[in-house]
Amino acid sequence: MDSCQILALQNALPVPPDGHTGMNGTTIDCSCYHVEVLQSPYSTVRACILKDKIKALLIAKKTAFGDFTIEEFPDEFLKQNVISVSLRDSELPGVEKKVIDLTSCELQIHIYQVHTDGAGAEELDEENLIAANHWLLPSSDFQGMWESLVYDEPIKTRLLNYASTTLLFSDKNVDSNIISWNRVVLLHGPPGTGKTSLCKALAQKLCIRFSDHYSHGQLVEINSHSLFSKWFSESGKLVMKMFQRIQELMDDPKALVCILIDEVESLSAARKSSMNGVEPSDAIRVVNALLTQLDQIKKYPNVLILTTSNITGAIDLAFVDRADIKQYIGPPSTRAIYSIYLSCMKELTKRGVISPTHQLLDIRALEVTRFIENSATVYSLKLYNIASKSQGLSGRTLRKLPFMAHALFLRGSPVTLEEYLEAMSRTVDHQFKEREDFKDH
Ligand SMILES: Nc1ncnc2c1ncn2[C@@H]1O[C@H](COP(=O)(O)OP(=O)(O)OP(=O)(O)O)[C@@H](O)[C@H]1O
Numbered sequence: 024m025d026s027c028q029i030l031a032l033q034n035a036l037p038v039p040p041d042g043h044t045g046m047n048g049t050t051i052d053c054s055c056y057h058v059e060v061l062q063s064p065y066s067t068v069r070a071c072i073l074k075d076k077i078k079a080l081l082i083a084k085k086t087a088f089g090d091f092t093i094e095e096f097p098d099e100f101l102k103q104n105v106i107s108v109s110l111r112d113s114e115l116p117g118v119e120k121k122v123i124d125l126t127s128c129e130l131q132i133h134i135y136q137v138h139t140d141g142a143g144a145e146e147l148d149e150e151n152l153i154a155a156n157h158w159l160l161p162s163s164d165f166q167g168m169w170e171s172l173v174y175d176e177p178i179k180t181r182l183l184n185y186a187s188t189t190l191l192f193s194d195k196n197v198d199s200n201i202i203s204w205n206r207v208v209l210l211h212g213p214p215g216t217g218k219t220s221l222c223k224a225l226a227q228k229l230c231i232r233f234s235d236h237y238s239h240g241q242l243v244e245i246n247s248h249s250l251f252s253k254w255f256s257e258s259g260k261l262v263m264k265m266f267q268r269i270q271e272l273m274d275d276p277k278a279l280v281c282i283l284i285d286e287v288e289s290l291s292a293a294r295k296s297s298m299n300g301v302e303p304s305d306a307i308r309v310v311n312a313l314l315t316q317l318d319q320i321k322k323y324p325n326v327l328i329l330t331t332s333n334i335t336g337a338i339d340l341a342f343v344d345r346a347d348i349k350q351y352i353g354p355p356s357t358r359a360i361y362s363i364y365l366s367c368m369k370e371l372t373k374r375g376v377i378s379p380t381h382q383l384l385d386i387r388a389l390e391v392t393r394f395i396e397n398s399a400t401v402y403s404l405k406l407y408n409i410a411s412k413s414q415g416l417s418g419r420t421l422r423k424l425p426f427m428a429h430a431l432f433l434r435g436s437p438v439t440l441e442e443y444l445e446a447m448s449r450t451v452d453h454q455f456k457e458r459e460d461f462k463d464h
Contacts, residue, residue: 055129059109059231061166062136066104070134070234076101077108077132087123135231137163142244154265160230160240160279169224171366172217172418173359178350182208182225183232185348186327190233190279193324206321209287209346211332215417216352219285222329226281229327237279237325241272244283262312266320273323282320284330287342317345355418360410361386363418364447367425368406371443376429378437405444413451424450 060077062068080098081087087110110123138159158164169179189206208225210218223242230240245265272280320326330346343349355363365385371377384392384403392400394407413421424447429438431453432446 055131056110056123057232058130058132060132060134061106061108062134063104063106064136064139066136068104073101073104073134074132077105078130080108081110081125081130084125087125131232133231133234135161135234137161137166139163154246154261155268156244156246158242158244160242160281161227162242165223165227168220169228172221172224173355173362173366174217174352175356175359178352179221179225182221182348182350183228186225186229187232189327189347190229190236190324194236199322205328205345205347206326207317207328207330207346207348209330209332209343209349210352211334211349212352213354213417214333215419216354217418218331218352219283221352222281222283222331225329226279226283226327229281230279233279238277240279240281242281242283243269243272244285247284247286247289262309262316266316269320273320273326276325278325280323280326282326282328284328286332287330288332288334314342314345354415355421357407357411357414358386360413360416360421361389361407363421364406364410364413364425367422368440368443371425372440376436376438377440377443381440383440402440402444405441405448409444409448409451412448416451416454420454424454427453 058077058081060073062070062073076098080101138161140159141162141164142156142158172179185208189204192202192204208222210221212218223244226240226242230237269280269282272278317328321328330342362385365383368377368383372379381402383406384400389400389403389407394400394404396404413424416424425443428443428446428450432449433442438446
């Protein structure tokens with residue numbers, strides 16, 4: 024890992040300290056940027072050759088304004104070998120736009136290819152009990168997932184910084200008896216707020232950003248329910264068996280191994296059931312086996328353990344203590360909802376479901392207009408009002424809403440933006456009414 028890579032990952036600030044304000048309130052930025060280059064699956068060109076080509080192309084371009092993606096390459100060689108080039112900027116939807124001086128800023132170029140095999144299931148016994156799903160990273164399953172998640176706070180940057188410090192300390196052989204860190208992240212919050220997606224997207228992002236350091240990544244998603252529900256008396260043994268498999272993955276120092284344990288509260292549920300007298304020794308044996316194994320694997324420099332929970336209070340304290348980062352993930356605010364809806368409207372326009380007659384503003388541009396209605400803002404303001412009354416819906420429901428709107432209130436395509444927004448508005452009302460009806464019953 025070189026110093027720039029570390030420096031860039033540590034640099035969490037949306038506006039870097041060396042940035043200064045230029046004309047029009049924009050910020051001239053000369054810091055370190057990540058350029059992610061997706062190489063074609065058929066290309067066998069070496070990464071260093073592609074890096075040099077891309078660097079030359081970007082320097083010739085001189086400046087970029089915020090995030091950008093080069094779809095059209097002026098270079099035949101690149102066209103044959105590269106699918107996309109993305110300059111990854113700050114995550115916050117509300118930060119000032121920056122003019123990036125490509126000639127003077129530090130560009131970290133990451134070349135990667137995606138695996139398209141999808142998930143493999145780890146079966147641990149003759150009964151075909153699926154204890155884990157397994158992906159080789161970077162995977163096509165997780166492409167674009169990181170970018171699709173919208174949060175009000177710089178949660179994604181914080182997680183990326185944490186992971187980079189973890190990998191840096193391991194790389195430098197920092198003595199963990201003197202400075203202790205556990206390689207465990209816990210994301211908690213209400214259902215459907217993107218916790219599982221964020222863990223998977225983080226694993227993918229790390230594999231891309233650390234592609235110089237690790238040749239590939241492994242993501243193992245442990246199905247805690249299957250460990251605790253079936254074959255209780257066998258579960259302790261199952262945990263051991265599963266970790267033996269994980270151990271084999273970790274033995275390869277060129278692999279970054281991310282272990283995802285969803286709904287860790289099932290651990291404490293298992294302990295509780297033991298207190299209530301249901302197969303006491305077995306439940307405790309399973310939880311203890313899991314905790315012991317987690318303690319064992321945290322000694323490995325190439326491992327990260329990502330966990331999620333819907334109910335913070337119910338998580339086993341022994342587990343909470345092991346997490347270095349306990350990050351609350353809440354439901355999205357109006358601004359974040361607006362950005363989520365906007366991405367949906369853009370996709371539907373791109374695919375011809377919505378006719379491309381009107382443009383919607385992004386949240387920054389809308390805020391600049393101070394929400395004053397005129398011909399340029401009218402549709403964006405309608406969308407903002409829909410976002411505002413959607414508060415309280417989970418990210419999962421929000422992403423489903425445009426589909427529901429078409430299914431419930433529209434037919435065929437193309438549909439005008441006005442019609443679509445009207446249908447969205449009615450669908451939000453419908454969602455809340457459905458909730459009330461559900462509560463009443
Ligand atoms: N903040 C968000 N921004 C964009 N999309 C979101 C957001 N939160 C959730 N989603 C969408 O909701 C879907 C479900 O998210 P996910 O399953 O990761 O949530 P979760 O918090 O793990 O839920 P659960 O605890 O119920 O499993 C994701 O596919 C994602 O598209």
